[in-house]
Amino acid sequence: MILSILEQGLIYGILALGLLITYRILDFPDLTVDSSFPLGAAVSAVLTLQGMPPWLTLLCALLAGSLAGLVTGLIHVKCHVRDLLSGIITMTGLYSINLNIAGKANLPLFSGETLFRNGFTKSLPPWIAPYATALTILLIALAAKLLLDWFLKTKAGYLLRAAGDNAAVVTTLARDQGMVKIMGLMIANALVALAGAVMCQQQRFFDISMGTGTMVIGLASVIIGTNLFRRASFMKSTTMAILGSILYKACVSIAISLGLEATNMKLITAVLFLLILVMSQAKRKKVRIHA
Amino acid sequence: MLEFDAITKIYNPGTVHETSLFHDFNLRIEDHSFVTVVGSNGSGKTSMLNILCGTIPVEAGTIRIGGEDITKVKEFRRYRRMGRVYQDPAKGTCPTMTILENLAMADNKGRPFGLTRGTNRARIQAYRDMLAPLGLGLEDKLGVPVGNLSGGQRQTLALLMATMTPIDFLILDEHTAALDPKTAEIVMELTDRIVREKHLTTLMVTHNLRHAVQYGDRLLMMHQGQIVLDKGGEEKKHTQVEDLLSLFNAISVECGN
Secondary structure (H helix, E strand, C coil): CHHHHHHHHHHHHHHHHHHHHHHHHCCCCCCCHHHHHHHHHHHHHHHHHCCCCHHHHHHHHHHHHHHHHHHHHHHHHHCCCCHHHHHHHHHHHHHHHHHHHHCCCEEECCCCCECCECHHHHHCCCCCHHHHHHHHHHHHHHHHHHHHHHHHCEHHHHHHHHHHHCHHHHHHCCCCHHHHHHHHHHHHHHHHHHHHHHHHHHHCEEEHHHHCCHHHHHHHHHHHHHHHCCCCCCCCHHHHHHHHHHHHHHHHHHHHHCCCCHHHHHHHHHHHHHHHHHHHHHHHHHHHHHC | CEEEEEEEEEECCCCCCCEEEEEEEEEEECCCCEEEEEECCCCCHHHHHHHHHCCCCCCEEEEEECCEECCCCCHHHHCCCEEEECCCHHHHCCCCCEHHHHHHHHHCCCCCCCCCECCCHHHHHHHHHHHHHHCCCHHHCCCCEHHHCCHHHHHHHHHHHHCCCCCCEEEEECCCCCCCHHHHHHHHHHHHHHHHHHCCEEEEECCCHHHHHHCCCEEEEEECCEEEEEEEHHHHHCCCHHHHHHHHHHHHHHHCC
């Protein structure tokens, strides 16, 4: 069970990195993610079935996700639609596109090779083989985290942080804050689609409904991580998000092992998220009173 | 030369709340002049700045800089040549970013924001040297998030950030109004020094009549979208706070206040 918590937690960790950008840095409630997660999965599944090396499908998923972010960004910035609505519009439209990409609502990958089941993983010695999947996912999550850390320290990264912090500063720096927002949404949704692709490779099927609740899971992870480790100033927010997502997955697993049925998964997800949200707000209030 | 030519500005056009602020508004400002602007609330001071910066559109008229029509130029593009400091000290800086990160960003204005390192380490000493003479101790706090600073410290930082890179215009929108009297003096003196050193064409809106009289080389008073007083050169030097106050009162009586 611990292994599966780690595997899924790390996959959702990649997702949390994306939501860290929209929710935490840009302050943009981006619902696109509920569809860009299955978008990544659909792209990865279809391309894998067509014989593309699984790792290459991950890159294609990244690209597809960034396009989804681009659409939401353009709707918000160029058509002046409110942030939440822009995401909902893209999310709704993408549902059909995802179906079109996959061809049907369910796409199993049981027969062929996947990222975690191929000639290489079969040749691994038995003592490491059970951990191969978790290790591979860890590598991908780590690579995504380090790249994001690096990006946030570049000039473009500074601008992204400024856009969420105080957009007026971006404008007075003679930069188009709309473009910066679009850039942020593209990176965020690219990461979310990557998470979807990795998830699809790990569970070896694509399902059209796998994206429902993505935003809630990702947000819960970010909020758990950043609240729990708030005092650990040495820790980067990207690390907090990934750890938060593993913890969150563990909570859900415990809830299920305590007898809650898997059919109630989304309900558990929502209730847990509400609890976390309320708790983090209560804590913030306390700090304000002390201050 | 900065020119407002026959500007018309109407708020809420086509609704019952339609109000015309500017009707055929004209103003010329010479290069390298330091203009202070006073006037009651709603007189159009801040609207004038917003029109100049492109924050709000106009219904008619043209704005020209050096003869070039910038009426249709987008706001963010206009800031290539302008720096702006707002009344709210929180508006000019990014609170979760450190002093160093804020300065590094401002230092890069006008250049591409690409994938190179955000902070140029070679410039850190220059930033320290810039902050040290202010006597606010900011030079030792480069790693502190700006949100932890006081309003005065943030406003000083915002002023430095706005004037770090080569610009032609400095737009000051009541930038000392939210500060305590002592800090307001410090920020005002710093402003004056920067404007002189860099020969910036400056438009400063203020409610502090003494600042309006003491600083700058031209004084405007605005009322209901019109310039009711315009004193430059020798005339400005002889203007007293009392003169402004009596005019202010006369206008207010007219309005029935």
